[in-house]
Amino acid sequence: MxxxxxxxxxxxxxxxxxxxxxxxxxxxxxxxxxxxxxxxxxxxxxxxxxxxxxxxxxxxxxxxxxxxxxxxxxxxPLPVSWSQEAVFVTNLLGREITRIGACFGLDLAGSDLAAxxxxxxxxxxxxxxxxxxxxxxxxxxxxxxxxxxxxxxxxxxxxxxxxxxxxxxxxxxxxxxxxxxxxxxxxxxxxxxGRQDERPNFNIVFRAPGLAERIPHGPAVHYWVLDPAQPGIVGRLDLKETWWCIAQGVRAENADPVRLLRTLAGADIDVEILATDPWTARxxxxxxxxxxxxxxxxxxxxxxxxxxxxxxxxxxxxxxxxxxxxxxxxxxxxxxxxxxxxxxxxxxxxxxxxxxxxxNMATGAPELADPSLMGDAAEFEKVRPAVAEAVLRTKDSEFHSLELVLGYAYVNSPIVFPGAGERLPHRWLAPGASLYDHLGPGFTLLGDQNSSEAAVVTAEARALGVPLHVADLPDEPLTLVRPDQHVACRGSVPAGALRHSLAHDL
Ligand SMILES: Cc1cc2nc3c(=O)[nH]c(=O)nc-3n(C[C@H](O)[C@H](O)[C@H](O)COP(=O)(O)OP(=O)(O)OC[C@H]3O[C@@H](n4cnc5c(N)ncnc54)[C@H](O)[C@@H]3O)c2cc1C
Structure with a gap:
């Protein structure tokens, strides 16, 4: 200190x-x-x-x-190319039920959707x-x-x-x-x-030498274990021996972390508990x-x-x-x-x-867990399609939420023009050269700077003392971009746009 x-x-x-x-x-x-x-x-x-x-x-x-x-x-510790998948399994060392790819926008390298x-x-x-x-x-x-x-x-x-x-x-x-x-x-x-969820949750950070090599499902950012005896989510903290786990429905005072991890694994794996952390969803x-x-x-x-x-x-x-x-x-x-x-x-x-x-929380590993998954091969194969369908139906929004992550817009804000407020649509101008790299720290006027509208905005910026970066990109519609990369107005930038975007007119 x-x-x-x-x-x-x-x-x-x-x-x-x-x-x-x-x-x-x-x-x-x-x-x-x-x-x-x-x-x-x-x-x-x-x-x-x-x-x-x-x-x-x-x-x-x-x-x-x-x-x-x-x-x-x-x-x-986990390179973005290492895995972009969540795998749903009976146990870490057990059978695979299904998998979800392109999780958490990890697959967006080179996509116009994001920089x-x-x-x-x-x-x-x-x-x-x-x-x-x-x-x-x-x-x-x-x-x-x-x-x-x-x-x-x-x-x-x-x-x-x-x-x-x-x-x-x-x-x-x-x-x-x-x-x-x-x-x-x-x-x-x-x-x-608001409210809090009644179910207690229990996080564990642990070392498990050799566990990764024993898991038959390949790399994954999440392994969801759907064994009703102990459902939970497990992942790697690094590519050495450190792991994390979330066990839902487990009270700290009743928890036996080693037994819990062995149940998740479905085998008596070697584990060293490094830390535990109980929490409640709110x-x-x-x-x-x-x-x-x-x-x-x-x-x-x-x-x-x-x-x-x-x-x-x-x-x-x-x-x-x-x-x-x-x-x-x-x-x-x-x-x-x-x-x-x-x-x-x-x-x-x-x-x-x-x-x-x-x-997302409403259908977690405990809700998806099914005793029939733990039966013999025939029983597992019989129930697997229904569980896989339930996983894909209920978990898609948890792993694919770009609408929320990239798509939020300040549509009702008093300082954005009607129809604007969204994050500036991204595109690559050349490999590795993002449109966003052309934005300044203050406001940016994107588009053809030879237009009379552009001249009005730059004059207004000078008069108000607003830092305005101009990016002469004639292929872009004339766009006034806020410092946070959200669009103040696009297509046409009227006189007074900066005053409006900075609440001078409110
Ligand atoms: C199991 C779990 C998994 C999660 N996974 C994700 C995830 O994958 N992605 C994600 O985005 N979020 C995730 N979260 C949520 C994330 O951890 C929190 O949203 C995040 O920590 C909030 O950050 P914060 O800075 O607002 O608050 P905090 O992280 O709580 O930080 C508050 C800070 O204020 C300090 N502080 C407290 N009192 C005072 C005081 N009086 N004066 C000065 N300082 C004070 C504290 O020491 C602390 O450093 C997860 C949460 C949990 C429980």
């Missing part, structure tokens, strides 16, 4: 919490040249609590925008890459103990994580990324609304996301079941949305009322994500 680190008395933006979403917020602010301080109690990332494994194609695109996609990929395919990477690795990018703006060993807001700013009380004397930091704005038990959420009087959405100067992001604002891999990925979308808007206000190219559009744009996305993830 860096308790001796000098703590600033004031900072433009204080980010409470340095999980993936707080760190992403800081990286986004840095992308726009805004100084911030991330206050995080954990001295280092939690390697034995690798909750998220799926970094979505959209998050990878945003990492590319920050220059971090290759860093994450090069350090990810980056998804990537399997343990959450602590993602956090480590982001921590390095945040650099000395990360203050570890400290936590936010409270905050109070007034017309000019926010006074944030911070204290050493292990207890000790409080200090005060004055911030113009606070982004509360302090997770499920958010102090920031309580401070602004916001409340979670479908929760904060009733509001913001006060005047404090904004909630990530799990502090919403929680969804992990099935489909959306939790932190949705939070990274929050981080980018609030990050560029805070930069616009702090740099003086937008009025403070732009910040109110953070909640109106992001809260509906979280609501849709919670609904989709809850649907």
């Amino acid at each position: 860096n308790l001796d680190t000098p703590i600033p008395t004031s900072v433009p933006v204080l980010v409470a919490g340095g999980g993936p979403v707080g760190l992403a917020t800081a990286v986004e602010l840095r992308h726009h040249g805004v100084r911030c301080l991330v206050v995080e109690p954990r001295a280092s990332v939690s390697w034995l609590r690798p909750r998220a494994k799926t970094t979505s194609a959209r998050t990878m695109e945003l990492l590319r925008r920050w220059g971090l996609a290759e860093t994450l990929r090069s350090r990810a 980056e395919p998804g990537q399997q990477a343990p959450q602590p690795l993602v956090e480590e890459v982001l921590r390095e990018a945040v650099g000395d703006a990360l203050l570890t060993g400290w936590q936010v103990s409270g905050l109070s807001e007034d017309a000019d700013g926010v006074t944030v009380r911070v204290a050493p994580a292990g207890g000790g004397e409080e200090r005060e930091i004055r911030a113009e704005y606070v982004v509360g990324c302090d997770g499920p038990r958010s102090v920031s959420r309580a401070a602004i009087g916001a409340r979670y609304e 479908m929760l959405l904060a009733d509001r996301y913001a006060s005047e100067r404090v904004f909630l992001a990530g799990d502090a604002a919403h929680q969804n079941p992990p099935f489909g891999g959306h939790g932190f990925n949705t939070g990274v979308g929050d981080a980018v949305n609030i990050g560029w808007k805070l930069a616009a206000v702090l740099k003086g190219w937008a009025p403070a009322r732009l910040l109110a559009t953070y909640e109106s744009e992001r809260r509906p996305i979280a609501a849709d994500t919670i609904e989709a993830a809850a649907l």
